[in-house]
Amino acid sequence: MLKIEKLSVSYGSVRALIEVDLEVRGDGALHGVIGPNGAGKSTLLDAVCGRRRPTAGTVRYRDEDITRRTVAWRRRQGMARSFQRTSVFQDLTVYEQLHLVAQHLGDERLDDVIEVMDLADYLDQKAGRIAYGVQRRVDVALALIGRPHLLLMDEPGAGLSAAETLRLFEHLRDLVRERKIAAVVVEHDVDAVFACCGTVTVLDLGRHLATGTPQEIRADHRVVAAYLGTAA
Amino acid sequence: MNDRTTTAESPRAAAIGAFGGQSSRMPLTIVAVAIVFVVGAVAPTRFAGDFVLRLANEGLLLGMLALSVAFLMSQAGLVALGAASVYGGAGLLFAIAMSQWDLTPMSAVCASFLIIVVYATVLGALIVRTNPLAFMMLTLAAGEMISHGVMLEGLRDYTGGADGLVVNFKGSILGMEAADFANPARFWLVAWVAAWLAGLALWTVGRSRLGAILRAVRENEERMRFSGFDTYLPRLIAYVLVNVVAAVSGLLHVLNAGFVSPESLGLSVSTNALVAALMGGIAGSVGPILGGLIFSFAQDEFGARGLTQLLTGIAIVLFIVVFPRGVVGGLWSVVQLQARALSGRRETS
Numbered sequence: 170m171l172k173i174e175k176l177s178v179s180y181g182s183v184r185a186l187i188e189v190d191l192e193v194r195g196d197g198a199l200h201g202v203i204g205p206n207g208a209g210k211s212t213l214l215d216a217v218c219g220r221r222r223p224t225a226g227t228v229r230y231r232d233e234d235i236t237r238r239t240v241a242w243r244r245r246q247g248m249a250r251s252f253q254r255t256s257v258f259q260d261l262t263v264y265e266q267l268h269l270v271a272q273h274l275g276d277e278r279l280d281d282v283i284e285v286m287d288l289a290d291y292l293d294q295k296a297g298r299i300a301y302g303v304q305r306r307v308d309v310a311l312a313l314i315g316r317p318h319l320l321l322m323d324e325p326g327a328g329l330s331a332a333e334t335l336r337l338f339e340h341l342r343d344l345v346r347e348r349k350i351a352a353v354v355v356e357h358d359v360d361a362v363f364a365c366c367g368t369v370t371v372l373d374l375g376r377h378l379a380t381g382t383p384q385e386i387r388a389d390h391r392v393v394a395a396y397l398g399t400a401a
Numbered sequence: 402m403n404d405r406t407t408t409a410e411s412p413r414a415a416a417i418g419a420f421g422g423q424s425s426r427m428p429l430t431i432v433a434v435a436i437v438f439v440v441g442a443v444a445p446t447r448f449a450g451d452f453v454l455r456l457a458n459e460g461l462l463l464g465m466l467a468l469s470v471a472f473l474m475s476q477a478g479l480v481a482l483g484a485a486s487v488y489g490g491a492g493l494l495f496a497i498a499m500s501q502w503d504l505t506p507m508s509a510v511c512a513s514f515l516i517i518v519v520y521a522t523v524l525g526a527l528i529v530r531t532n533p534l535a536f537m538m539l540t541l542a543a544g545e546m547i548s549h550g551v552m553l554e555g556l557r558d559y560t561g562g563a564d565g566l567v568v569n570f571k572g573s574i575l576g577m578e579a580a581d582f583a584n585p586a587r588f589w590l591v592a593w594v595a596a597w598l599a600g601l602a603l604w605t606v607g608r609s610r611l612g613a614i615l616r617a618v619r620e621n622e623e624r625m626r627f628s629g630f631d632t633y634l635p636r637l638i639a640y641v642l643v644n645v646v647a648a649v650s651g652l653l654h655v656l657n658a659g660f661v662s663p664e665s666l667g668l669s670v671s672t673n674a675l676v677a678a679l680m681g682g683i684a685g686s687v688g689p690i691l692g693g694l695i696f697s698f699a700q701d702e703f704g705a706r707g708l709t710q711l712l713t714g715i716a717i718v719l720f721i722v723v724f725p726r727g728v729v730g731g732l733w734s735v736v737q738l739q740a741r742a743l744s745g746r747r748e749t750s
Contacts, residue, residue, distance in 0.1 A: 218627070244629035256624045258617055269613060270628040311628060 170195035170351040176226035185212040195351040198367030208372040249317035259297030274315030320352040338365040446586040454585035461592040464693020465650035467677035469643035471689040478619035483544025489666030491648035492655030521644035529636040548666040565662040582656040600686030679720040682727025
């Protein structure tokens, strides 16, 4: 589904990503990405979704090189992104914004997204007036519209409690499994990642450190030394 | 499932602005609007003198220009400071087409429109992708380049330079001759209809899918791109549309005045349009047009005492700080408050 080869991103003299390789299959499992602050996790998602142009390397999506494609094109091709900082339309009601996007992407099953993200009670409220946790769900719901093939989620649990984060991850895991799509989730909550992700990639200082099952990652001494030793 | 569908449908009815439960008030609204239109078209010509009608005509045309500015502000979050260059430029092109190119009046109108549309498309293509502040400065720059460009000595034979250009109007446009356009009462009807058509057109666009997309882009452009929307083309379309409205008002102005002055392309006219929009209220179509009328009469009153700049300054402060929704927005808030109070009293009784 997604193949990243030797991907590098620099901000001036700062090398945020250094020749990262990653492969994500569309087998209905969550692929978690973890790492300490500054590891390049969000930059990785930015480069994949087109928000940031890589300085080197390629991004292949469904066997096509999309490295130079626009954000909007990628979205229309089924690559959806949610944001670390909630990005919704504050002055529109929850329903208005979901409907606007659904209409544009030709998704006639908006009710499914509303049900999955448990937003039925908030449809007629303006997004700027609902609780932060609900805004996060709206943010994720906007990414789910159009039945994307690949979900890129940047800290979907940011600002939520550990229990809420775990619940959200379980929702996502079930959704991804049911729809047999690919999902890459960047998250600081390591417990939620290990509980719900089938594969985990660890980044450190812009470089790929390790990829494996949660058990393999937990046992990897390099990962423990660089990250899990402090995160545990 | 039924509850969810019902839950989804009732906010949908509200979301797309359907009158829904207010459908019984629709015919009344249409009748009221029709009455206002007819009374507004006829009453001033019967009861107002030529001087008042001239001021009112200027007010309507300024209101249309203000409408173009207000639409871009409210829908796209963009402030255009070069509106006068299109307003005056359309009139100047018409005058040049009549005197230099020997076109018929109708052909001259069409040629002016075509040139304005091309100009707006090319300029818009370059500037709508910038941030709002840069957009504002670029429209200012473009407007100033044009307003000073027409004063160049090398173009004097075409533009008249600082002396302006008399419109050599022979023939007719839509059955109206030069004398008809110059007659205050007859021109009032033309300007009134044009203002309503422009207001209705932009109101319709505002309520359309294009309007919804523009407002969503204004609010969160990045999210719109990440939702698969092209955020560039809608703003370009809006920019061209508002320049067409500005061109209409400019053409009507030159048909009425019979003369194009270089001041009509200047920053002061752009500023007046902006102030008029703020005065009336930038949301909707009624506010800017009403704002144009208010500004025109107030400017005459203040101008007679040499206090035009003072009027402009006071108006800007008042309508940004104290009355941010303008006259129409403020009145609407009062009406809504009264309606809520009345319905609250009915419920308790």
